[in-house]
Amino acid sequence: MGGGSGTSDGGVLTPVFVSAFRAATGTTAMALSDNGKWHVHGSSGVVLANPQNLGFPANMPNVLKVSWSVPTAMWRVGPPFGAGFPALAIGSTRHYRYYFRQVQPNATMDTQTHPMQDGSAGSQTNWTMQCFNNVGADVWKLGHGFLSNPFPVDQFHLVTLLNKHRTYRLEHSIERVTATTYRFDSRVFDESVSTTTPVYDGDDFYAAGDMARGSMTSYFATQTLTFNNVQNLDGLNAGVNDLEPTEPGDYAYESGFAVVDDQGWIGPYGSVAGEQ
Secondary structure: OOOOOOOOOOOOOOOOEEOOOOOOOOOOOOHHOOOOOOOOOOEEEEEEEEOHHHOOOOOOOOOEEEEEEEEEEEEEEOOOOOOOOOOOOOOOOEEEEEEEEEOOOOOOOOOOEEEOOOOHHHEEEEEEEEEEOOOOOOEEEEEEOOOOOOOOOEEEEEEEOOOOOOOEEEEEEEEEOOEEEEEEEEEEEEEOOOOOOOEEEHHHEEEEHHHHEEEHHHHHHOEEOOOOHHHHHHEEEEOOOOOOOOEEEEEEEEEEEEEEEEOOOOOOOOOOOOOO
């Protein structure tokens, strides 16, 4: 599933939302909220001038380092903290892109986190981006969860493990098919390999992480999922969720967030207006 219409990778896309924490560095409210773009819940973050040795694009200004000392360190766009994204029309596709470097310590008590999602709370989500931390030393498993859908299509997991301490560009899309149904697609880029060709895509995500149950691409070629609450497409979470407060430490580096409607896959940093 390609998802969406309009331009392909590259060019200047018109964003619904864009943030690379360019307002300031440090721990001030201006820095952490990117001058009010995010509502910040918790105090476990610092905005760094782009650490050139961590694999983020050289033209990206700043990077958010997320740690935790409370159960939730959440960056939120949208209700209940303010206006969110416009409604997604039937037949339209919303694309998301962000850069993510997982540095969570191995074998934490909480083995699954969901840093990116649309609803403010897990029970309100239509989609989540999941990180599984119980799969081996210095690796993690990427998944997507879809609340209110039956097993096994309530989640699709990438069957190849990703490396910690490595920066990936993650892109996914949600296509509203009807008032109550949607399709989803996902791609993973390692920009040290290629900025234009994904290392993994929907062919590599499998229902419940089981190859015998079929891939994301094959499922959405003929079927759809049901929204939990379509109105909650108006929001976006980042940071981290659901970590044990007894296990403080660094979690991830994040930046280069962009959301666009009906313009195709977003592509590398610099493809969206406001990133130049």
